Amino acid sequence: xxxxxxxxxLKGIWITVQLTVFSSALALAVAFAFGILRTxxxxxxxxxxxxxxxxxxxxxxxxxxxxxxxxxxxxxxxQLVPMWAAVLALGLTYxxxxxxxxxxxxxxxxxxxxxxxxxxxxxxxxxxxxILIPQAWPEMIPPFNNLSIELLKGTxxxxxxxxxxxxxxxxxxxxxxxxxxxxxxxTLLIYFVLAFVISRGMRALERKAKAGIGRPMEKPAARKPxxxxxxMLKKVDGKxxxxxxxxxxxxxxxxxx
Amino acid sequence: xxxxxxxxxxxxxxxxxDGSELIKFDNVTKRFGSKVVxxxxxxxxxxGKHVTLIGPSGSGKTTILRLLMTLMKPEEGTIKVGGHYLTxxxxxxxxVPAGEKHIREVRKxxxxxxxxxxxxxxxxxxxxxxxxxVHVLGLSKEEAEQRARELLELVGLxxxxxxxxxxxxxxxxxRVAIARxxxxxxxVLLLDEVTSALDPxxxxxxxxxxxxIAHTTDITMLCVTHEMNFARDISDDVLMFDAGxxxxxxxxxxxxxxxxxxxxxxxxxAVL
Ligand SMILES: Nc1ncnc2c1ncn2[C@@H]1O[C@H](COP(=O)(O)OP(=O)(O)OP(=O)(O)O)[C@@H](O)[C@H]1O
Ligand SMILES: [Mg+2]
Numbered sequence: 001x002x003x004x005x006x007x008x009x010l011k012g013i014w015i016t017v018q019l020t021v022f023s024s025a026l027a028l029a030v031a032f033a034f035g036i037l038r039t040x041x042x043x044x045x046x047x048x049x050x051x052x053x054x055x056x057x058x059x060x061x062x063x064x065x066x067x068x069x070x071x072x073x074x075x076x077x078x079q080l081v082p083m084w085a086a087v088l089a090l091g092l093t094y095x096x097x098x099x100x101x102x103x104x105x106x107x108x109x110x111x112x113x114x115x116x117x118x119x120x121x122x123x124x125x126x127x128x129x130x131i132l133i134p135q136a137w138p139e140m141i142p143p144f145n146n147l148s149i150e151l152l153k154g155t156x157x158x159x160x161x162x163x164x165x166x167x168x169x170x171x172x173x174x175x176x177x178x179x180x181x182x183x184x185x186x187t188l189l190i191y192f193v194l195a196f197v198i199s200r201g202m203r204a205l206e207r208k209a210k211a212g213i214g215r216p217m218e219k220p221a222a223r224k225p226x227x228x229x230x231x232m233l234k235k236v237d238g239k240x241x242x243x244x245x246x247x248x249x250x251x252x253x254x255x256x257x
Numbered sequence: 258x259x260x261x262x263x264x265x266x267x268x269x270x271x272x273x274x275d276g277s278e279l280i281k282f283d284n285v286t287k288r289f290g291s292k293v294v295x296x297x298x299x300x301x302x303x304x305g306k307h308v309t310l311i312g313p314s315g316s317g318k319t320t321i322l323r324l325l326m327t328l329m330k331p332e333e334g335t336i337k338v339g340g341h342y343l344t345x346x347x348x349x350x351x352x353v354p355a356g357e358k359h360i361r362e363v364r365k366x367x368x369x370x371x372x373x374x375x376x377x378x379x380x381x382x383x384x385x386x387x388x389x390x391v392h393v394l395g396l397s398k399e400e401a402e403q404r405a406r407e408l409l410e411l412v413g414l415x416x417x418x419x420x421x422x423x424x425x426x427x428x429x430x431x432r433v434a435i436a437r438x439x440x441x442x443x444x445v446l447l448l449d450e451v452t453s454a455l456d457p458x459x460x461x462x463x464x465x466x467x468x469x470i471a472h473t474t475d476i477t478m479l480c481v482t483h484e485m486n487f488a489r490d491i492s493d494d495v496l497m498f499d500a501g502x503x504x505x506x507x508x509x510x511x512x513x514x515x516x517x518x519x520x521x522x523x524x525x526x527a528v529l
Contacts, residue, residue: 119326120441130388134379135378135379214421
């Protein structure tokens with residue numbers, strides 16, 4: 001593969017990363033805004049927020065992307081660059097899914113917590129900020145993890161609009177090299193690695209969030225290969241542990257506790 | 258039904274605040290669907306008094322406390338706290354349902370301790386105690402922390418100040434919850450079966466703290482309890498509830514040893 005092609009692929013990955021980050025940020029904001037509105041005490045507010053969620057969950061992100069890119073300019077004579085059209089479409093669509101996650105997690109907080117907030121005369125906003133959201137947040141992270149991986153894969157839709165993301169670059173490389181099988185396999189791998197990074201990051205976030213409400217995550221020691229050994233070494237505190245015996249770490253970790 | 262007839266029995270009375278009706282239920286009716294839980298209920302609690310509500314399960318004791326805490330609203334009647342309507346406002350000479358702000362203002366005088374503690378698991382003990390004083394009462398952080406430390410000392414939990422609620426036993430959590438309610442300096446403390454979720458060996462510690470508070474402060478207490486010895490120790494007045502009404506009230510000595518009503522006798526026979 002020539003360096004020109006490599007550059008193309010790296011640029012593509014960078015665009016995919018950017019699309020994922022910007023769209024996720026927008027989706028997160030949308031998810032919180034509409035998820036909270038879904039729990040509003042006025043039914044009309046809940047209803048309108050519900051309409052938004054139903055519309056955006058029920059339409060295709062790809063069609064919406066095209067709509068923003070091609071139809072919006074006809075109405076407002078202003079055209080977004082494809083990149084931002086994509087961010088808008090992905091953010092609003094996945095935000096709608098996320099809003100249901102936020103609503104569910106907020107409603108899963110024990111009602112007695114809100115009552116304790118009332119008993120201390122917190123305003124509704126304070127109850128939300130200080131009690132409900134902090135307690136609901138750790139519950140939101142695993143479903144958010146799923147959604148952001150879905151979103152990552154959804155960014156490949158932009159290649160149809162000619163944005164040079166990973167999928168777009170891969171296609172060019174494939175045409176240049178006439179090596180379909182290999183290139184498609186590598187492309188899958190790239191997405192897999194990106195998804196894996198997101199997943200790990202979210203796990204770390206979840207652990208931190210749970211510790212923050214005094215509920216440390218029960219961590220199966222054998223789950224993290226590298227870190228598990230490191231932790232073991234720290235845990236036994238000086239007593240040398242032969243990394244070759246890493247296979248026995250579940251047993252010795254148990255004995256440690 | 259006023260508790261004022263029993264002044265002579267009270268050793269906890271603060272003369273300066275005594276006599277004024279701090280809580281007043283006036284013909285309060287509460288229904289759930291067609292079920293009448295409180296039936297034109299009238300009673301009042303004078304400032305500084307400790308009043309215990311007793312009665313069979315389902316008689317509406319918790320409902321009374323939840324009405325006071327504005328966790329639910331009465332269908333009919335009015336509730337006054339410290340001379341102010343709790344769920345109503347006087348506007349142009351008429352009583353109208355009160356706005357959120359008015360309710361919060363009146364409710365600041367009321368503190369509540371729940372059966373299940375309901376501490377905030379996302380905050381350490383100290384912040385559980387300072388959050389509301391700082392953000393609701395507007396105390397400075399230093400002031401609130403000072404107050405929190407004093408209260409933790411009162412409930413004997415100074416060394417746990419930096420722990421999360423999940424790291425404490427039930428009895429310790431309940432004592433933190435009592436301190437949290439007191440941190441708001443309420444005029445009234447509502448206690449709803451605060452020991453019934455606790456293991457038997459933890460009950461005494463919590464009751465001791467409450468006895469201490471009852472005997473050393475002039476806070477008004479309205480408590481629901483099945484701990485009859487505790488009720489006898491701290492109460493100026495005992496109100497016996499049945500079917501949404503007060504059927505008998507009086508000093509604990511009288512109610513517990515020589516009740517007038519057959520229902521009261523039956524109930525006490527079952528719990529004592
Ligand atoms: N949210 C509610 N919806 C419907 N019915 C309710 C509700 N809350 C309470 N009730 C009913 O109101 C009645 C009084 O309940 P309450 O909890 O006040 O009784 P209680 O005197 O505290 O009883 P216990 O000693 O068992 O705690 C009960 O029959 C209960 O079923
Ligand atoms: Mg009850």
